[in-house]
Amino acid sequence: SAVPVITVDGPSGVGKGTVSRGLAEKLGWHRLDSGALYRILALAAVDAGVSLRDTDAVAALAPKLDIRFTGDHEDNEAIWVDGRNLRDRVRAEATGGLASQIAAAPAVRAALLQRQKDFRVAPGLIGDGRDMGTVVFPDAALKLFLTASAEERARRRLRQLSAAGQSAILEDLSTEISTRDERDRTRSVAPLVPASDAILIDTTFLSPTQVAERIDDLLKDRG
Ligand code: C5P
Secondary structure, eight states: OOHHHHEEEEEEEEEEEHHHHHHHHHTOEEEEEEHHHHHHHHHHHHHEEEEEEHHHHHHHHGGGEEEEOOOSSTTTTTEEEETEOOHHHHHHHHHHHHHHHHHHHHHHHHHHHHHTEEEEEETTTEESSSSIIIOOOOOOOOEEEHHHHHHHHHHHHHHHHHTTTTTOOHHHHHHHHHHHHHHHHHHHHOOSSOOOOOEEEEEETOOHHHHHHHHHHHHHHHH
């Protein structure tokens, strides 16, 4: 039977990275950070001098990129694109905004679809993104959809950026995150919505440990 998948979807700054890394480590499964693929493609377009509005040209860059992820923690993570570690540029908040601009284009989503499915390798995969449960892995065994208030997500993103040595202003982050979420939620292709069979977890008042415990309970219930 098919390699099992657990999907972790939700808006920016909600803690999907922490949850999906924790699950991948606990289960010994692979992880797909699908947002990083959109971020990498946006940077590749910028570097190639391709306008982000020319979405067909942006999509055409996707098959040519050699992408490798190494390191399983935020601290030792490296993101190799054509042999160069672009981790800091990929993680910058501004890159998230560029990614969400190209992510609204059907041609771009189509160009990245098979690439994402290719991460489905035994013994299992944790898929982290916006449309993991709705579009990329609709047959996932367990679908999680994380939410948190916009204020809390901006605070989490600020902590994450400062831990990575990047500075940011809370109000600016808050605005950037809301703009990005609005664009992700209202686009016509693969919008940010929970799959009909997703389990919603509001993490606003939960610590990362409490979120992990709740998911552990779900896993036990399902054997
Ligand atoms: O998750 P992350 O912040 O890295 O994603 C960056 C952007 O990429 C999102 O704001 C969204 O527009 C896009 N994205 C997407 N579908 C995914 C993952 C990310 O459209 N599965």
